[in-house]
Amino acid sequence: MRHLLSAGDLTRDEAVLVLDTAAQMAATQGREIKKLPTLRGRTVVNLFFEDSTRTRISFETAAKRLSADVINFSAKGSSVSKGESLKDTALTLQAMGADAVVVRHPASGAPHTLAHAGWTHGAVVNAGDGTHQHPTQALLDAFTLRRHLVGDGGRADATGRDLAGAHVAIVGDVLHSRVARSNVQLLHTLGARVTLVAPPTLVPVGAHAWTADVSYDLDETLATGPDAVMMLRVQRERMSSAGGGFFPSPLEYTRAYGLDGRRLAVLPDHAVVMHPGPMNRGLEISADAADSPRAVIVEQVANGVAVRMAVLYLLLAAGEPRTAPAAGSGRDEARTGVRTDETRVHA
Amino acid sequence: MSTTYLLRGVAPQGGDRTDVRVEDGVVVAVGADASADGATVVDGDGLVLLPGLVDLHTHLREPGREDAETVASGTRAAAAGGFTAVHAMANTSPTQDTAGVVEQVWRLGRDAGWVDVRPVGAVTVGLAGERLAELQAMARSAAAVRVFSDDGKCVHDPVLMRRALEYVKAFDGVIAQHAQEPRLTEGAQMHEGVVSAELGLAGWPAVAEEAIIARDVLLAEHVGSRLHVCHLSTAGSVEIIRWAKARGIAVTAEVTPHHLLLTDDLVRGYDPRYKVNPPLRTAEDVEAVRAGLEDGTIDVVATDHAPHTREDKDCEWAAAAFGMTGLETALPVVQATMVDTGRLTWADVARVLSATPARIGRVPGQGRPIAVGEPANLTLVDPAARRTVVPERQATASVNSPFAGTELPGAVVATFLRGRATVLDGALVDAPAGVRA
Numbered sequence: 001m002r003h004l005l006s007a008g009d010l011t012r013d014e015a016v017l018v019l020d021t022a023a024q025m026a027a028t029q030g031r032e033i034k035k036l037p038t039l040r041g042r043t044v045v046n047l048f049f050e051d052s053t054r055t056r057i058s059f060e061t062a063a064k065r066l067s068a069d070v071i072n073f074s075a076k077g078s079s080v081s082k083g084e085s086l087k088d089t090a091l092t093l094q095a096m097g098a099d100a101v102v103v104r105h106p107a108s109g110a111p112h113t114l115a116h117a118g119w120t121h122g123a124v125v126n127a128g129d130g131t132h133q134h135p136t137q138a139l140l141d142a143f144t145l146r147r148h149l150v151g152d153g154g155r156a157d158a159t160g161r162d163l164a165g166a167h168v169a170i171v172g173d174v175l176h177s178r179v180a181r182s183n184v185q186l187l188h189t190l191g192a193r194v195t196l197v198a199p200p201t202l203v204p205v206g207a208h209a210w211t212a213d214v215s216y217d218l219d220e221t222l223a224t225g226p227d228a229v230m231m232l233r234v235q236r237e238r239m240s241s242a243g244g245g246f247f248p249s250p251l252e253y254t255r256a257y258g259l260d261g262r263r264l265a266v267l268p269d270h271a272v273v274m275h276p277g278p279m280n281r282g283l284e285i286s287a288d289a290a291d292s293p294r295a296v297i298v299e300q301v302a303n304g305v306a307v308r309m310a311v312l313y314l315l316l317a318a319g320e321p322r323t324a325p326a327a328g329s330g331r332d333e334a335r336t337g338v339r340t341d342e343t344r345v346h347a
Numbered sequence: 348m349s350t351t352y353l354l355r356g357v358a359p360q361g362g363d364r365t366d367v368r369v370e371d372g373v374v375v376a377v378g379a380d381a382s383a384d385g386a387t388v389v390d391g392d393g394l395v396l397l398p399g400l401v402d403l404h405t406h407l408r409e410p411g412r413e414d415a416e417t418v419a420s421g422t423r424a425a426a427a428g429g430f431t432a433v434h435a436m437a438n439t440s441p442t443q444d445t446a447g448v449v450e451q452v453w454r455l456g457r458d459a460g461w462v463d464v465r466p467v468g469a470v471t472v473g474l475a476g477e478r479l480a481e482l483q484a485m486a487r488s489a490a491a492v493r494v495f496s497d498d499g500k501c502v503h504d505p506v507l508m509r510r511a512l513e514y515v516k517a518f519d520g521v522i523a524q525h526a527q528e529p530r531l532t533e534g535a536q537m538h539e540g541v542v543s544a545e546l547g548l549a550g551w552p553a554v555a556e557e558a559i560i561a562r563d564v565l566l567a568e569h570v571g572s573r574l575h576v577c578h579l580s581t582a583g584s585v586e587i588i589r590w591a592k593a594r595g596i597a598v599t600a601e602v603t604p605h606h607l608l609l610t611d612d613l614v615r616g617y618d619p620r621y622k623v624n625p626p627l628r629t630a631e632d633v634e635a636v637r638a639g640l641e642d643g644t645i646d647v648v649a650t651d652h653a654p655h656t657r658e659d660k661d662c663e664w665a666a667a668a669f670g671m672t673g674l675e676t677a678l679p680v681v682q683a684t685m686v687d688t689g690r691l692t693w694a695d696v697a698r699v700l701s702a703t704p705a706r707i708g709r710v711p712g713q714g715r716p717i718a719v720g721e722p723a724n725l726t727l728v729d730p731a732a733r734r735t736v737v738p739e740r741q742a743t744a745s746v747n748s749p750f751a752g753t754e755l756p757g758a759v760v761a762t763f764l765r766g767r768a769t770v771l772d773g774a775l776v777d778a779p780a781g782v783r784a
Contacts, residue, residue: 008545086662086663086666087661087662105663106665107663107664107665107666108536108546108547108548108617108664108665109546109547109548109617109663109664109665110663110664110665112616112617113617113662113663113664116616117661129547130547130548130665131547131548131549132546132547132548133547178547181545181547204543204544204550205539205540205543205544205550205552206539206540206541206542206543206544206545206550207544208541209541209544209545210544210545
């Protein structure tokens with residue numbers, strides 16, 4: 001793993017390795033002293049061309065907990081707005097010796113360009129690009145799902161395990177969602193089954209090729225008893241004609257695709273409710289659903305730090321055999337190796 | 348500067364080997380009559396002789412974007428690619444929407460002397476799609492404009508399109524439509540399908556092209572005008588043109604070399620060299636345009652040569668400009684996709700890259716048969732050559748070729764513009780500016 005650009009780039013074993021590493025990181029975060037020395041002397045740049053306070057803070061916290069030096073570079077609103085600036089910004093950061101660049105950009109593919117155009121030698125972590133990918137979100141979602149659905153609901157060790165057999169419904173604006181794209185790929189890689197639920201206008205043409213079922217009926221999908229329901233943010237401006245006219249009104253959207261108390265009651269007892277945030281309470285999710293005991297939305301945020309610590313660790317500190325597990329029987333030893341190493345470092 | 352040439356042992360349009368003598372800008376003898384007396388002999392053994400290529404769709408960028416291309420650099424590139432005439436698209440700055448601007452471009456072309464430059468006039472003032480430009484003035488100008496296009500923009504208003512189709516009948520003009528329904532393509536970045544869904548790039552549906560073509564062929568039928576459809580890229584577009592021709596509608600259509608070879612799969616790397624309008628489509632669409640070109644549904648291959656500066660391509664996908672260069676790779680791509688696959692003969696190549704585009708553009712003295720008394724606009728091709736495309740070594744001022752690093756068959760050995768060699772031994776023949784045979 002040289003960069004983390006897309007959830008689709010991860011093999012099953014690589015993804016499980018990230019989750020296992022994140023579990024170790026999470027274990028350290030319950031301690032009084034949360035800081036680990038792992039990335040001391042390394043520089044992580046948060047390069048944000050788009051506002052995202054929560055994602056930036058999550059990455060910043062993760063890097064700092066690993067003792068990395070963190071530089072926050074917000075390009076939004078400055079004179080920097082277009083292509084050449086991405087190149088010049090990257091060259092500048094390269095000159096300053098960034099070991100990792102965490103990039104959020106409104107253009108799909110910008111992190112890919114950053115990683116492959118030769119502008120920077122550092123590891124590139126995609127923190128969300130346009131309507132393309134948000135791989136660390138998918139990883140933290142998978143991590144959260146594994147905690148609740150695998151290993152007897154968190155009571156047994158889930159290390160090394162994937163999400164085989166789980167059924168996840170992803171509901172909302174799939175068309176514009178990088179979270180949905182990343183989750184469809186990663187959940188499939190981890191063995192879970194995904195049903196996308198959205199009005200047809202918000203399902204991309206071409207989604208038939210995805211490793212997910214598509215449903216236009218939320219109630220029908222909930223009746224099948226999914227293990228988790230992931231609600232996506234729906235922007236109110238999407239309903240206006242300037243915004244594309246994807247649905248007639250927020251009320252009609254909420255009636256058909258909103259998660260409220262009535263729909264919550266249909267879910268199996270063990271099912272969890274997720275949301276990548278920020279929520280539009282009253283639109284895609286009601287307060288009843290968002291604040292219910294089944295909602296793991298706040299936990300997702302906490303897990304985001306652990307998962308991002310794991311990603312930065314694996315990209316910057318782990319040795320080759322551990323970052324790129326060889327096919328075959330060597331995998332388990334490799335994973336175990338990381339754990340042992342982590343335990344030693346952080347004990 | 349008029350040199351006499353004997354092209355020895357050449358195969359006109361891929362036919363039997365013969366000798367061709369060129370003198371005073373004219374083909375004066377073919378076969379046994381062609382003597383070498385006083386002539387520079389060009390060894391044409393194994394080479395195919397074609398009428399000089401005519402491009403119906405070139406962006407020369409001057410006036411306005413001389414940082415990407417000039418009339419001089421673009422026409423040099425054209426000659427290197429075997430062309431003897433190009434149609435310079437109207438989206439310059441200022442727009443080629445008045446007699447003054449089209450005459451300026453025409454004069455720049457004449458002074459450069461590499462190929463005949465036929466300016467295309469804008470259909471609407473400033474390409475704004477609101478009111479007709481002074482089409483008649485451009486037609487009657489020294490530039491003698493016959494092709495009108497808002498290329499890059501679609502004449503989407505149906506009434507305006509109807510008026511344009513009708514109006515140009517007065518001077519035998521043709522509207523060349525860039526078929527792109529604007530509302531269906533707002534913010535569009537690539538072909539809408541499996542790849543766009545995965546990449547999260549706003550989709551450009553095939554229907555946005557096909558709906559306009561369907562409307563326009565019916566409009567052309569209704570008002571009895573001829574219509575030319577630029578760069579068609581989808582299987583559906585080919586079907587509509589096939590239907591329209593069967594119905595007797597006077598429509599012609601072009602395809603670009605890149606749409607004959609490349610697919611939207613290439614966008615997966617987010618390399619803006621593959622960003623083009625209309626977008627690269629699917630493998631099924633590529634097969635459909637090849638089949639359309641083979642069966643004559645598609646009349647011509649036109650380059651849509653669209654040079655862009657490095658800064659306009661050296662960036663993230665969404666910020667990059669649409670377009671790719673093509674003058675110097677057009678013939679090799681056509682050979683690779685159509686000739687070497689057995690779908691077109693060299694005589695067909697002469698038709699789709701010279702005779703028919705010259706006829707559509709009403710270009711005098713171009714696209715003519717290789718026969719005694721005809722103007723010596725000729726291109727000599729070595730079909731056995733194989734070359735790797737190196738954009739930095741091309742004559743065009745820009746390097747945004749999608750074929751960089753690709754090995755392609757065929758090489759232009761010589762190009763003659765009215766008997767004067769613009770390319771000889773595979774190299775451009777620099778001559779004093781303004782010298783024309």
